[in-house]
Amino acid sequence: MKALAARLRERRWVWSFAGALVVWLITVISAGGRGAGATLTAGLGFAAFYVMAGMGQMLVVAAGPGNIDLSIPAVMTLAGYLAIGAMHGDPSMLWLGIVVVLAVGGSVGLINVGLIKIARVPPMVATLSAGFIMQSITIAYSKTTTAKPPGILMQFAVGRTMGIPWIAIVLIVAAAILGLVMSRSVFGRDLLAVGQSERAAYLAGIPTRRITTIVYVASSLLAAVTGLLLAAYSGGAALDMSSDFLLMSIAVVVIGGTSITGGRVSAAGIWGGSLFLYLMSTMLNVLGLGAGVRYGLTGVIIIAVLALSEDHAPI
Amino acid sequence: MNVPQVKCVATMVAAVLLIAAGLTHAGAAEQKSTAHMKIALSNFYAGNSWRQALLKSWSDTASQAMKDHIIGETKIVNADNSAIQQSSQIESLIVEGYNAIVVDPISTTAINGAMEDACNAGVIVVVFNETATVSCAYHIITDYVEDGRLQAKFLGEHLKGPANILEIRGVAGTSADVDMHNGLADGLKTYPNIKIVGAVYGNWTQTVAQKEVAGILPSLPPVQGVATQGGDGWGAYQAFNAAGRPAPIIVMGNRQDELALWKTLVEKDPNYQTFSVSSTPSSSEVAFWVAQQILAGRHVPKTMNLPVTTIYKNDLDAWLKITPVGSLALTLFDQSWTETLIEAANTGKPAPDAPSPFLSAQ
Numbered sequence: 001m002k003a004l005a006a007r008l009r010e011r012r013w014v015w016s017f018a019g020a021l022v023v024w025l026i027t028v029i030s031a032g033g034r035g036a037g038a039t040l041t042a043g044l045g046f047a048a049f050y051v052m053a054g055m056g057q058m059l060v061v062a063a064g065p066g067n068i069d070l071s072i073p074a075v076m077t078l079a080g081y082l083a084i085g086a087m088h089g090d091p092s093m094l095w096l097g098i099v100v101v102l103a104v105g106g107s108v109g110l111i112n113v114g115l116i117k118i119a120r121v122p123p124m125v126a127t128l129s130a131g132f133i134m135q136s137i138t139i140a141y142s143k144t145t146t147a148k149p150p151g152i153l154m155q156f157a158v159g160r161t162m163g164i165p166w167i168a169i170v171l172i173v174a175a176a177i178l179g180l181v182m183s184r185s186v187f188g189r190d191l192l193a194v195g196q197s198e199r200a201a202y203l204a205g206i207p208t209r210r211i212t213t214i215v216y217v218a219s220s221l222l223a224a225v226t227g228l229l230l231a232a233y234s235g236g237a238a239l240d241m242s243s244d245f246l247l248m249s250i251a252v253v254v255i256g257g258t259s260i261t262g263g264r265v266s267a268a269g270i271w272g273g274s275l276f277l278y279l280m281s282t283m284l285n286v287l288g289l290g291a292g293v294r295y296g297l298t299g300v301i302i303i304a305v306l307a308l309s310e311d312h313a314p315i
Numbered sequence: 316m317n318v319p320q321v322k323c324v325a326t327m328v329a330a331v332l333l334i335a336a337g338l339t340h341a342g343a344a345e346q347k348s349t350a351h352m353k354i355a356l357s358n359f360y361a362g363n364s365w366r367q368a369l370l371k372s373w374s375d376t377a378s379q380a381m382k383d384h385i386i387g388e389t390k391i392v393n394a395d396n397s398a399i400q401q402s403s404q405i406e407s408l409i410v411e412g413y414n415a416i417v418v419d420p421i422s423t424t425a426i427n428g429a430m431e432d433a434c435n436a437g438v439i440v441v442v443f444n445e446t447a448t449v450s451c452a453y454h455i456i457t458d459y460v461e462d463g464r465l466q467a468k469f470l471g472e473h474l475k476g477p478a479n480i481l482e483i484r485g486v487a488g489t490s491a492d493v494d495m496h497n498g499l500a501d502g503l504k505t506y507p508n509i510k511i512v513g514a515v516y517g518n519w520t521q522t523v524a525q526k527e528v529a530g531i532l533p534s535l536p537p538v539q540g541v542a543t544q545g546g547d548g549w550g551a552y553q554a555f556n557a558a559g560r561p562a563p564i565i566v567m568g569n570r571q572d573e574l575a576l577w578k579t580l581v582e583k584d585p586n587y588q589t590f591s592v593s594s595t596p597s598s599s600e601v602a603f604w605v606a607q608q609i610l611a612g613r614h615v616p617k618t619m620n621l622p623v624t625t626i627y628k629n630d631l632d633a634w635l636k637i638t639p640v641g642s643l644a645l646t647l648f649d650q651s652w653t654e655t656l657i658e659a660a661n662t663g664k665p666a667p668d669a670p671s672p673f674l675s676a677q
Contacts, residue, residue, distance in 0.1 A: 027534065035533025038558065042529040045557075139367065142641060158557060234522050235553060236572065240363040241522045282530035285515045291487035294516075 012257030015309040016272030019255075019301070020279050027283040037163055039282060045158075045165040047274035049233075052171055052226040053245050054252040054270040055178055056219030060123075061253055062182075063212055064195040064262035067123050069219045071108060072249050073242035074131035076227030078138045079104040080237035083228045084149050085141070091150040097228065105224030108134060109217030116216070117209060142239055149232040157233040167229065172271070179267035191215065195262030251277060255302065257309055276305065346611035352414040353388040354606050356599065359401050359421035361393045363520065364570065365546060368642055369419070369444070369596035376600045386607060398425035405429040408438075415439035415606040417599070420447040423490055439609050443602040443621075444594070446490045453609065454618045455602055457594040459491045462623045463498020463542075465592050466566050470540045471506035473564060473588050480540035481531070481563075482514040483524055483547045491594070495544050512536060517547040521572075525550030532558045541565040545593040548573040552580075567591035569624060569644040574635050581628075591626040595646045595669065604653035619660045622669045630671075637672060647672055 024043070028036040053072050060069045082104060083097040108130060115126035149157075159166040182188035193201040194211050202208045226245075231237040254260050255276060256269020280301060284294045356373050360366055370391060377389035392408065394401035398421050406429055408416050416433055420426050420442055427449040430440050434451035443455040470480060482499065485492035503509055513531050517524030524547035532538075532554060541551050545568025552565055562580055567573035569591050580587045598621055609615050624646045626634050634644050646669045648656075655667050 031534030035535075038533030039530070042533065042558075046526050046529065135362070139361070142364070142367070230522065234525055234550060238364070238521050239367070240518075240520045243362070243518070243520055244523060278526075278530065281527065282534075285513065285527060285531040286534045288514065291516065295487070 011266075012309040013266040013269030013272050015305050016256050016269050016276050019305045020272060020276040023276065023279045023283045023301075027279065027286050030283075031286055039279070041160065041163045041165065043275055043278050043282070044168040045160070047271065047278045048165060048168045048171040049226055049230055050245075050248050050252050050274035050278070051175060051270050052229070053223055053249040054256075054274060055175065055267065056222035057249040058178075058253045058256075058258050058265055058267065058270060059191070059215040060219045061250075061258055061260060062191050062195045062262055062265045063215050064198055067195075067212075067215075067262060068250070069112070069127050069216065069223075070124060070246060071112060071127040071131035071134065072219065072223040073245040074134035074138070075105060075108050075220050075223040076230065076242040076245060077237065077239065078108075078134045078141075078227070079224035080227035080231035080241060081138055081141055083224075084147050084231050084237050087150050087153075088147045089150055091152045094150060094153065097150075097153070101224045101228050102221065105221035106217060108224075109220030110213075112216045112220065113213045117212060139239065142237075148236050153228075153232040154235070157229050167233075175267045175271055182265050182267060187211070187214070192263055192265070195264075248274075248277065251302070255305055346608075346613060349386055349414075349607055349610045350384045351387045352610050353390075353412065354386055354415045354417065354603065354610070355390045355392065355408045355411075355413045356603075357392050357394070357401060357405050357408065357416055357418045359394045359398075359419060360396050363546065364641060365519070365596050365643060368645060369599045372597040372645070373599040373603060376603050380603070380607070394421065396421065398422050402426045402429035405433060409433050409436045413438060415441065415610055417441045417443065417602045417606050418447070418452070419444040419599075421445070423447050439606060441602050441606045441609070443598050444491075452617075453605065453615060455598065455605060455621055456618060457491070457598055457621045458623055459494035459594065460498035460501075462544075462592055462594065463495040463500075464502040465498075465590075465623070465625060466542045467499050467502025467506070469566065469590050470542065470564060471503065471509060474506075474509060474539050477508045477510075478539040479510055479512040479536055480542055481528070481535065481538050481551075482511050482542045483517040483528065483544060483551060484514055485517065485519045485544040487516050492544065499542050509540070511542075512538065517544070517550065519544055519546040521546060521550040523547075523550070525553045528554035529557060532560070539563050543568055546570055549576055552576055562587070564589050567626075569593035569595070569626060571635075571638045571640055571642055571644075574626070574631060574638060574644065578631060578635060581631075588628075590628070591631075591644070592623055593643070594621075595624045595648075596643070597645050597648050601648040601653050601656065604648075604650050605657070607650075608653070608657060613657065614661060615657050616660045619656060620666050621656075622666055624669050645672070646670055 027039055057069055060067050079101050083100040086100045087093040087097040111130050112127050115121045116123050157167060190206045190211055193206055194208050198208055230241055252270050252273035255273035257266035258269060284297060361370060373391060380386050381389060392404040394404055401421050405416060409432060416438055418430060418440060423446055427447060430449045430452055433440050440452035442452045444457055446456060484496060513535050515527035515531055517527055528551050540563050543566045548565050548567045549572045552562060555562055567577050567589060577589060601621060605615060624644060626644060638644050652670050659667055
C-alpha cells in the first residue's frame with residue numbers, strides 16, 4: 001500500500017488520465033451508450049492541439065518560478081495567418097509555409113528571451129506584451145487576405161486511421177520523446193536543475209541562459225506549428241482561432257502533474273490533462289446543464305483532480 | 316366691425332401664423348451645428364472579424380463626417396475584454412471633454428457607474444450592440460430576440476414533421492446570447508414536433524464551435540437542423556463533415572466563409588435549404604449618427620430597435636459578390652436611414668427594414 005502510494009506520487013499524471021476516463025464513462029452512460037468510440041476519436045483529435053501547445057508551455061514552466069509563456073495564442077494566430085497566406089492554397093508551396101512558421105516561432109521566442117534576460121522584464125509581462133504586438137500585426141495583416149489551406153495539409157490535419165487521428169499519433173510519439181528527453185538527457189536534467197534553483201544550477205556550471213533561451217524558443221516554435229495545423233484543421237486562419245489556448249496551454253500542463261513553480265514535469269500528463277479537459281466539456285454538453293452550473297462544476301472537478309494528485313504528507 | 320379693424324386683425328393673425336410657421340420650421344430642420352463637437356467610441360473587444368468590421372464602420376463614417384465638418388473630432392478606445400479597463404477609458408474620455416460617448420458595453424451592469432459619471436458631466440451616452448441597464452443613456456437595441464425567432468420560423472417551416480436540432484449558443488452570460496436563445500425557444504413553441512436535442516457554447520468562434528459540436532455529436536441522434544449565433548456555421552459544418560454525417564440545415568451568420576459554404580452546399584445539392592441571419596456590425600454607424608443627432612438638438616427616444624440582417628437564397632449570389640473574403644455581409648446604415656429610424660421611433664412606428672445594399676444596383 002505504501003509502495004503504491006509512493007509510485008502514485010511519482011506518477012501524478014495518472015490522476016489526469018483517471019479523470020479523463022471517469023468523465024468519458026459518464027458521457028457514454030448518459031448518452032445511453034451512443035457514440036462511445038466517436039467521442040474518443042473527437043477527443044484525441046482536439047486534445048492533440050492542446051498537447052502540442054502544452055508541450056512548449058511545460059518546458060517554459062519547468063524553468064522555474066515565474067517562467068510562463070503568455071504569447072502562445074498570439075503566436076499561433078500570427079503563424080497560422082502568415083503561413084496560410086504565404087502558401088495560398090498551393091501544395092507545392094508547403095515548404096514556404098513551413099519556413100514562415102519556423103521564422104515566426106523562432107523570432108518571437110528570441111524576442112521573449114531578449115525581453116526577459118536582457119531587458120529584465122518579468123516573463124509574464126514580457127510574453128504578454130510580445131503577444132499583444134503579434135496580435136496587432138495579425139489584425140493588420142488579416143485585413144489583406146484570408147486564403148484556404150493547401151489540400152494536402154488539410155488532409156493531414158483531419159486524417160485518421162481506424163478512428164485514431166493522425167495528428168494524435170504524431171503527438172503521442174512527440175510526447176513520449178519529450179518525456180525521454182526530460183528524464184534521460186543532459187538537457188532535461190539541466191532544465192529541471194534550473195527550475196529547482198537557477199542560482200544553484202548556475203554555480204554548478206549549468207549554462208542557465210542557454211537553457212532558458214532553448215525553452216522559450218521551443219515554446220514559440222511549437223505554438224507556431226500548432227497555429228498552422230489548427231488553421232489547416234478548421235479550413236483557414238481566423239483572428240479568434242486560438243482564443244482558448246492562453247488558459248488551456250497552462251491548465252493541461254498543471255493538471256497533468258507539472259509543478260507550476262518549476263523543477264518537476266510530466267510529458268504524459270499533458271495528454272491526460274488535455275483529454276480530461278476536452279472530455280469534461282463534452283460531458284457537460286451532453287448532460288445539458290446550464291452555463292452557470294457548467295462553470296461551477298468545471299472548477300470543482302479541476303480542483304478535485306489537482307487535490308488528488310498533490311502530496312498529502314504534512315509539510 | 317369696420318373695414319380698418321378687420322384689416323388690422325387679419326394682419327395680426329397673419330403675423331402670428333407666420334411666426335408660428337417659422338418656429339415650427341426651426342424646430343424640425345434647423346439643427347445646432349455640431350462641427351466643433353467630439354464623439355468617441357468605447358468598444359470592449361477587437362479580436363475577431365465582426366469586431367473589426369464594427370470598428371472599420373465607425374472610423375469610415377466618423378472620418379468622413381470630420382471631413383464634411385459635421386463633427387470636430389473622434390476617437391476609438393478598445394478595452395481588452397475588461398470591465399475595469401472600459402470604465403477607466405470612459406472616465407478619461409469625460410476628462411478629455413468628449414460631448415458624446417458611444418458605448419458597446421462589456422456587461423449589462425459592470426460599467427454603469429462610469430456611464431452615469433458621463434451623464435452627470437453632461438456627456439451624451441449612447442449604448443449599442445450589447446445592452447446595459449443604465450437609465451440615463453440612450454439605447455440602440457439590436458433585435459437579437461428576432462434573430463432567434465426568425466431561425467425558429469425557418470427551421471419550423473423547412474423541417475417537416477418530427478425533427479431534432481442542435482443549438483449553438485454564443486458567449487455565456489452576454490445579453491445577446493440570452494436574447495437569441497429566448498427568441499429561438501419562443502419561436503419553436505409553434506412547432507412542437509421540433510426538439511432541441513443538444514446545446515453547446517461556441518463563443519461565436521469558428522474553432523470553438525467546431526470543437527464543441529464535434530464533442531457532442533457522437534452522443535446525439537440524427538440532427539436535421541442547427542441553430543447558430545453567427546461565426547459558428549462553418550465550424551459546425553466541419554464537425555458534421557468529420558463525423559461523416561450529412562449536412563443538416565445550418566443557419567448561417569452572414570460571415571463570408573459561411574455564405575461561400577452555403578453556395579458550395581447548394582452546388583452539391585440544389586435542394587439544400589438554409590438562410591443567413593446576423594446582427595450587423597455597422598450598428599456602430601447608426602450609433603454614431605444617433606449621437607450626432609442628439610448633439611444637434613434633435614429629439615430622440617431613449618430606446619430604439621435595430622433590425623437584424625437576413626439573407627435568403629435569392630440574394631445569396633448578390634451578397635457574395637459584395638462581401639470581401641474574411642469579412643461579413645454589411646448593411647450600410649447611413650445618415651438618412653438613421654433619420655428615418657429616429658422619425659419612426661418618434662412617431663411610434665416600427666423600425667424601417669434594414670437597407671439592402673444592392674437595391675440601387677438592381
